[in-house]
Amino acid sequence: MSLLSRLPGSPGKPKFTALALAALTALTTFTTVGPAASPAHAEPEDCPRGYLCAWKTDHATGAMLKISASKPTLGAWDNAIRAVSNRSNLYACGYNEPYYGTSGGWGVGVRNPNPGGTEWGNFGAPSISSIKLVPTYRECDGPAYPEWSVRWDSLSRGSFANLDGNYRSDLLTRDKVGRLWFLPGNGTGKLVGPGWNAMNALTRHGDFTNDAREDVIAREASTGKLWLYPGTGTGTFGARKLIGAGGWNAMTRITAFGDLTGDKRSDLLAVEKATGKLWLYPGTTSGTLGARKLLGAGGWNSMDALTAPGDVTGDGKADLIAREPSTGKLWRYNGKTGALASRVLIGGGWNALGTLISAGDSEYNDGRNDFYAITNSRATESTTGSSCTGADCLLFYPGNGNGTFQQGGWDGSLWYDMTAVF
Ligand SMILES: [Ca+2]
Ligand SMILES: [Ca+2]
Ligand SMILES: [Ca+2]
Ligand SMILES: [Ca+2]
Secondary structure, three states, X not given: OXXXXXXXXEEEEEXXXXXXXXXXXXXXEOXXXXXXXXXXXXXXXXXXXXXXEEEOOOOOXXXXXXXXXXXXXXXXXXXXXXXXXXXXXXXXXXXXXXXXXXOOOOOEEEEOOOOOOOOOEOXXXXXXXXXXXXXXXXXXXXXXXXXOEOOOOHHHOOOOOOOOOOOOOOEEEEEOOOOEEEEOOEOOOEEEEOOHHHEEEEEEOOOOOOOOOOOEEEEEOOOOOEEEEOEOOOOOEOOOEEEEOOOHHHEEEEEEEEOOOOOOOOEEEEEXXXXXXXXXXXXXOOOOEOXXXXXXXXXXXXXXXXXXXXXXXXXXXXXXXXXXXXXXXXXXXXXXXXXXXXXXXEXXXXXXXXXXXXXXXXOOOOOOOOEEEEEOOOOOHHHHOOOOOOOOEEEEEOEOOOOOEOOOEEEEEEOOOEEEEO
C-alpha cells in the first residue's frame, strides 16, 4: 500500500515522518493526507490543539469526533473513520478490532503527534474500531519498555546490577517522556516513576548506603546537583538524598564504579570537562562522597563512554571500560587498589554502538560479568552478527572472566524510544 501523498497546500511535495523502525515492527506510520483537490469545507483546522479528531469523509468534512484519551470502542464511529488529524501530543494508534486488537493481517496504523495541525490523513484503513493515545510509539503495539530477559542465575545474586537482589540481573531504562522503568530480567517492567528527564546523568552499580542494596545516582540538569536514590531492594527507591550540592555540571561521564579504594564501599568516577582529568569520589560510611582524588591527569575527554562492568578480570577488583570515539577502540583499565592500571585494548569498531551497558553476571551462571551495548545507526550486519542493523539492537557480549568478551550477538530486543539504559 502506498503511503505517499501530499500535504494540503503543498501539491506535489511529499513529506515523510515515518519512523525508521516501522519496518522492524508491526506498526505503520501514516502521514498521508487528503486528495490534492481542495474540499469545499476542509475542516482539519476545526480540530483543537490537544485532541485527536476524526471525520467520516475523506475530505475531513461534516461531523467531527474529538478525543483526548484512548477509546476501546468507537460506537457510532466504528468502522467509519476516513480522515484523522492528530493535534495531541501523543501517538495515535488505530486498530481494526475493538480493545486495541488487530485481525486479518492488519497492523497498527500510527499517526504521529502533530499539535501544530499541519498534517492530516487516515489510519490506512476504513475499518478502525479502537484508538489508543500513548506517549511513545512503541506503546502502540506493546509495553512502554523493551523486553529484558535473562536466565535465572544463582551467581547473579548480590548488589551489582541487581536492584532487587534476586537471581537475575536487572536494568533501568528511561523512555523519551522521562518515565524510568525497572526491568527485573523476566521480560516484564515496572514503572519507577515519571520526571526523570530532569536528570542528565544517570548511573548505578554498587551500594553507596551500606545496606547491601544497589543505589542510583543522578545529576539534575538545571542545578548541577548530584542526588542519591537509595535502592529499597525491590526495584523501587527511597527518598532521594543530596550528595553533591552543585557544580556537577562541570563534570561528564559520571560513573558509579564499584569499589576502587579497597574499603568495600562503592566509589564514583567522573571526568572534568575543562581539563580532561579523571577523578575518583570515594564512597563513605554515611552514603556521601569523600574528598576527590585524581585518577587520571588528563586526556579523558577523548573517551566518550565510561562503563563500570564490575570485576571482569577475575581478581576481585572492579575494572573500567571506555570507548575512544576517534578510533572506535574499546579499552579496559584494570582496577588496582585506589588506581587504574595501564589500558588494554579489548575491541574495535565500537563506534557503531551507542549505549554501553554493564549487567553483572547476567548469563551462563559462570560468575563472569557480561557486557551489553545498544547499536546506533552505523551498525551493520557484521556489527550485530544478525539481520538487526541500524540503531536500537541490544547486543550481548558474554564475559570470558579474563577481561575479554566473546563476539557480540543480537539478543532479539529493540530499544527504541529509550534515552538511557543503565
Ligand atoms: Ca544501598
Ligand atoms: Ca571504595
Ligand atoms: Ca578486576
Ligand atoms: Ca556471565
